[in-house]
Amino acid sequence: MKRTAFPRAFACAAGLFLALQGAAHAQSDWPNxxxxxxxxxxxxxxxDLVGRQVAQHLSTHYGQQFVAENRAGAGGNIGVDFxxxxxxxxxxxxxxxSGPLANNKSLYNPMPFDPEKDLAPIALVGEIPLVIAVNPSVKASNLSEFVALSxxxxNALTVSNPGNGTIGHLATEYLRINTGAKLQPVPYKGDTPAMADAMSGTVNAVVAPVTSLIPNIQAHKLKALAVTSKTRFPGLPDVPTANEQGVKLEATVWSAMVGPAGLPQAIVASxxxxxxxxxxxxxxKAKLTQLGMVxxxxxxxxxxxxxAAEAAKWEKIVKSAKISAE
Structure with missing residues (x-):
């Protein structure tokens, strides 16, 4: 018994060693x-454009094709679930x-995946802040005055956003709940119609990603009251942040690369x-800035x-405002 046990144990150990060695080689050979x-x-x-820029750069660096593939739907959940x-x-x-990576967790029931358990975080890419802008006829020159006016x-001041459950909607509810402002969020299907009705005066204000509003702010068709990032947005350097004005509000659309949970650490690190x-x-910086991203x-x-922090932050707002993306 003892004579046969050692060779068998040795064979098992050798097999395990070869398997681990093969896995290590596969990782070191990545991507092939x-x-x-x-x-x-x-x-x-x-x-989409940001993702394609990053994929193109990785193709050049690694010498293998990083092919961008669109899988849209359910606020980003379909692609990330894949x-x-x-x-x-x-x-x-x-x-x-940030939608499918954090915010959607409290908006969709059931959620097809758990971002914190089923994904491997890899790297932040950048963020696009929101801007709070009003029709020029609104008698408020800053965010504090807008809150006071409401x-x-x-009647509540009407504030358009790009859609139910979008970050523009969540940020408006955050502002309403935490300042006591009398606001009525009005969801649209996209940035363009939300912006158009703010310019026409159909609604009093709009909260949306800054990139979609810049041209009309610069043309004075909309009056920007605040951006919602930690620091001022380089494309609108004269527009103060909400925090600068004493109104606690940070809300951005941030982008990041992720993989499936269990992704080898060597690949994540690389x-x-x-x-x-x-x-x-x-x-x-130049290419991402052209796309409106910091x-x-x-x-x-x-x-x-x-x-995790963003999921917890927006979950409180979603529950308080009783928002559902369903």
Whole structure:
């Protein structure tokens, strides 16, 4: 018995060693074929264009094709769910926004995946803040005056947003709940109609990603009261943040690369390092800025913390305002 046990144990150990060695070699050889990069929104939007910029850069750096593939629907959930259920081998990745990575967790029931359990955070790419803008006829020159005006008005001030459950909707509810402002959110199907009705005076104000509103703010067809990022937006340097005006409100659309849970750490580290280099480079900054994005960087752990913190933050607003994306 003892004579046969040792060879069998040795054979098992050798087999395990060879398997681990093969896995390590596969990781060190990554990528040795095309990598699919899932973009969970329709072609042509800012999130799609950002994802394609990053995929193109990674193709150049790694010498393999990182092919962008759109899988839109359910507020980004369909595409990210595909990533979450893919094999964790580094050949299916996703570049998604804060919606499916954090906010949707409290908006959709059931949610097809758990962002914090089913995804491997890789790297932040950048963020697009919101802007709060009003029709020029509204008698408020800053956000504090707008809040005060709403409280003194007989009827609630109407505020358009790009859609039910979007960050523009959530930010309006956040402002209403935390300041006591008398506001009525009005959801539209996209940035353009929400902006158009604010310009026509059909609604008093609009809260939407800053990139879609800049031209009409610069043309004085809308009056910008505040941006909702930590610091001022470079494209509108004269517009103060909400926080600067004493109104606590931070709300941005941030983008990040993720993979399925269980993605090898060597692949995560490699991608994180390269994306951080890109978003910090003059080329990366220039290309992302052209798309209205403020480049960001950070570790996978920091992205994980952001996903959890944002999910918890917006869950409180969703529950308080009784919002549902269904």
């Amino acid at each position: 074929k095309m990598v699919r990069v899932v973009l969970p929104f329709a072609p042509g939007g800012s999130s 990533v979450a259920k893919a094999a964790p081998d580094g050949y299916t990745l996703g570049i998604a926004t 409280k003194s008005s007989t 991608l994180n390092q390269e994306i951080n280099k890109y978003t910090g480079s003059s080329e990366g 480049p960001l960087a950070g570790t996978p752990a920091q992205l994980s913390e952001l996903m």
